[in-house]
Each structure stands twice: as structure tokens, then as C-alpha cells.
Amino acid sequence: MTTSSPVLAAKTTAATNSMTALLDELRSVTDAVGRADLSVRLRAASQRITDNRLRVVVTGESRKGISSLVNALVAADVCPTAAGRGNPARGPVVVEYGESSSRRPAGDLDHTELVTLPAPLLAEGLVIIDTPGVTGGGSRRAAATLELLTTADAVLFVSDASQEYTAPEIRFLEQVHQLCPLVVCVLNKIDSYVRWDDIQKANRKHLTAVGLSLPILPVSSAMHATAHRLSDEVLEVESGIPQLETFLRGHLIERADTVVRESFANDVRAISDHVALAMNTELTTLHDPARGAELIERIHAARDTFDGLRKRTANWQYVLGDGITELTVAVDHDLRTRLRALIRESEEEIAKSDPVKQWEAFGKSLDERIATEVSANFLLAHKLSIELTDKVAERFAADGPAQLPSLPGSGTGALAEQWGTLETLESNKAGVIQRTITSLRGSYGGVLMVGVATSLIGLALVNPYSIAAGVLLGANTFREDHKSLKARRRAEAKLAVAKLMDEVVFQVNNESKQRLRELQRTLRDHFTEVADEMLRSAEEALRAAQDAGTLHDSGRAQRIAELDAMSNRLRELRVRAATLASGPVQAQ
């Protein structure tokens, strides 16, 4: 979604500039030694530093002020609110940095809109996502939002000061926390409820009861809007929005900055190690051929290990392949078990009552329950995917150093659009008219039958006897029909439920299989690439050592001088990178 967006955050601080400049310098070295693979990696590292955007998803139950909060954070009226244009967005609104304000559809299936504007918090790298409020613990929207959360760096969970957390809110918070560890609870509308601090205390108790220790920050988006309009700084502080911004800066932006610096230092270290291997092998061979030979032997052995790591027969490849198969089976089994329980419950309900009377309500509640089960199944798949990534990395690292790749997350919110709804019952469509016709047919038959018999004894076809018989038979048919209709309706209702569940299993399984295939591809590509890089370095080192052996005395001194210079340059770059990585956060 946003990752493909051409709009980049304006996060060009002095530190990011120095970091990218250093990576460029290092690239001139990797280019000089002909390591195009390392140059590509350096370019990707530069991109990560300049495009270091953090996704903050804002969610909560409907009408708590999610959109109003996003507007307050960017000090602009960019997300439609119930109070504003009266037409809250149907899908998420992604708000990110842009030099000028713009608004366009993000081109997704789920009605996502992309808004850009030059707000300070966005310029620091935040991308804020306004989501449509979830209407209950198990609604489809909650399922769609959960999917969005797999790519979130932080979540703001909005509730208001009118009431304490409800059970569905706590359930949802627990799920959110499983997907994104940085969750901030925002207590909105403190301007309208004087006893908001009681609600805050009560909410803290609810969170503690389920073992969640999350910050609860009281705010008033409405007060912030007024403060902004009147340029009233005191009111602005009272609104709590600046405090929320400070929190996000301290806990998200600065920490992410540290992560970026660390990964920058790691990249520089790893890449200079790759280059240094060939250089040092050549230098050692030039200085001391005996020691060089020993080193070459060791590199040969390492080369074979790295070559083995690239092959399909490598242990980590088996761990990955088997893991994906196991995961697919476990996720499918979990979904089927959950839905089977749901089918059983629904059948009991159908047997107990006549479902036609509340078919629509029944369908709605079933839909909610399906969404709850699908969400739980999704969370399980996510958890198992992370465990598998760790397992594969562990296996790989047993034979060589590995870095963890980031997990793929589609974040399209398509999860909830996968299954249909309960279909209308045929017998329900028939209604009263059909039943009257049926019973009339019965009574008509009665009139005819008795009429024909009585006509034999000289009475008219329609006579008091035939009419009485008609009435009697008609009533009977009506009763019988009513009974069989009820049975038919139940059978039909059960069939409709089973059909819907089949569809859910089919669609959800399809989606999760696709996700797992993507996971498999990402992990396979990542670890193969790491193994390729290591193999390439070993081969380069062997080649350099061989070249060194063929040099004559005069060329040898010159080559030693060249290598010494390059190796000094590498060392100097590493020292500078380490200083930059541990340096203080610099303002723009």
C-alpha cells in the first residue's frame, strides 16, 4: 500500500545525510573491487535510511473520535468525521508527508485513500492511518483492521471518557497487542466528561486484569481543534495532544532512529568484512606465503559450507519447506475446528427456534462470530509464521551468520472481504401468499372429491356437504403444510449455514495459503542471498590469493601499498560509522 507510494518522508536530518554519504563512500569501494552484489545491498541500506517511515494505525470502536484524533495530530481536517462532513470514510485513510496537500484513492480494493500534507509529525517519518471504527469485538472491520496491524509500528487505540472499556474492547486490545507490541491507549473527549480520570483508573484496572500494561493518555481532539483555531497555547496543552506527540517522538521516532543507526552500523560492518576478506587474504599471501596457504585452506573449507547453504538440500531449506507444510496444515485444521464448533452451535439454535423469523439477525450474528474465528485463526498463523522464521534463522545461523528479514505483510485489509453472507431461505421467500394458495389447493381438492361423490346421489357439485369437506380438508392441509414447511425451513437453514462455512473455509484458506507462499519465498530469497554473498566473498578471497602468488617482486610492493591504502580506508569508514551510529539524535 504505502510502501509503493512515490511520496517519501522528509526525514533528511543531518544524521541521515551523513549516514547516506558514508554508504556512498563505501559503495565506491565495493564498486572498485567489483562486488556489484554488495553495491546493491548498500543502495538498499541508503533507501531504508531516507525512507524510514513509521506506520501508526489509529483504531477503536466507532464514533469514539478516531478520525478526529488523526486530524488533531496533523492539525488539519483531512479525515472525514461524523461531526464534519457527516460521511465517515468507508476505508482506511493513510496520511503521510508531502510538500503539498493532496488526496487520492490508494488504488486498493478496500477503498483506501491516500492523503499527503506537510505536517511536522509526518515530516519526522510518521505515517498515520485512520481506520473505520470497529463496531464490536468480532466484526468484519476488526478482522480487516487486524490485518492492517501486521505492518504497524505503533497502534493508537481510541476510546472515550463516556465509559470504561467494554469486554469486546478488551478482547480487541489483546489481539492488537499480539500483532503490534507498541500500543497506546488514548482516552478521548475529556472535555465532555469531568470524571474522565475515574474512567482512566477503571480502564487501567481492566488492562491490568488481562496482564496488559499499556499507557493511557487522556486527550480532547475537539479542544485541540479550538486551541488551534484560536492559537491558544494553554488550551492546546490542556487538550493532551502535545503530550501524545511527545510520547510518540520519545517512544517511536527516537527508538526507530536508534534501530536505523544500529542497522546502518551493522551493514557497514558486514559489508566491509566481505570486502576485507579478499584484501586480507591477498595481503597475508603477499607478506607470508606459508601463512597464506594455511588461510587459503580454511577459506576453501568455508567456501564449501557456503556453497552447501545455497543448495536446495541445505538443512535450513528442509526446515523451511517442512515448516510451511506443517503451518498450512495447522492453520487449516484450526480454522475447520473453529468453524465446526460454530456450525454445531448454529444447528442447535436452528433446532431450538424457527430461524426464519429472525433470519436477518441470525445471519448478522453468525457473520460476527465467523469474523471472530477468522481473526483468531489469522493471529495463530501470524504467531506460527514468526516462530518458523526464528527456526529457519537458527538453523541457518548454525552454519553461518544470518540476519533476520522482515516478514511480508500485505496489510490490505482484504481479510474481511473474503466470505459472503448467509443467503435468503427459499421457503422464507414463499411467505403467506404461497401458503394460502397451498391450502386453497387442499380445500379445492376436498370440494371436488366430496362434490363428485355427492353428485352421484343427485346433489349439485357445490353443496353444503362438499363445502364442509372442503373447509375441513383445507384446514388440515394448512396445518400439515405449516409443519412440513417448518421442517423444510430448518433443513434449508442448516444447508445455508453449511454452505456459508464451506465458502469461508475455501476463501480464508486460499488467502492464508497465499500469505504462507509469500513467507516461504521471502525467507528462501533472503537466506539464499546471504549464502550467495558469503560464497562470493570466499571465492573472491581465493582468487585474490591466487593472483598474489603470481606477482613478481616489483609488482608485489606496489600491490601491498595499494591494499594497505584500501584497508586503511575501510577501517576509517568503520570507525566513522560506529561514531555516527552511537551519536546523539540530531535535529533537522
Ligand SMILES: Nc1nc2c(ncn2[C@@H]2O[C@H](COP(=O)(O)OP(=O)(O)OP(=O)(O)O)[C@@H](O)[C@H]2O)c(=O)[nH]1
Ligand atoms: N466532545 C468531544 N467530542 C468529540 C471529540 N472528538 C470527537 N468527538 C465527536 O465524536 C464524534 C465521532 O467522531 P469521529 O472522529 O467521526 O469518530 P470515529 O471514531 O472516527 O467514527 P467512525 O469513523 O464513524 O467510526 C463526532 O461527533 C465528533 O465531533 C472530543 O474530543 N470531544
Ligand SMILES: [Mg+2]
Ligand atoms: Mg472515522
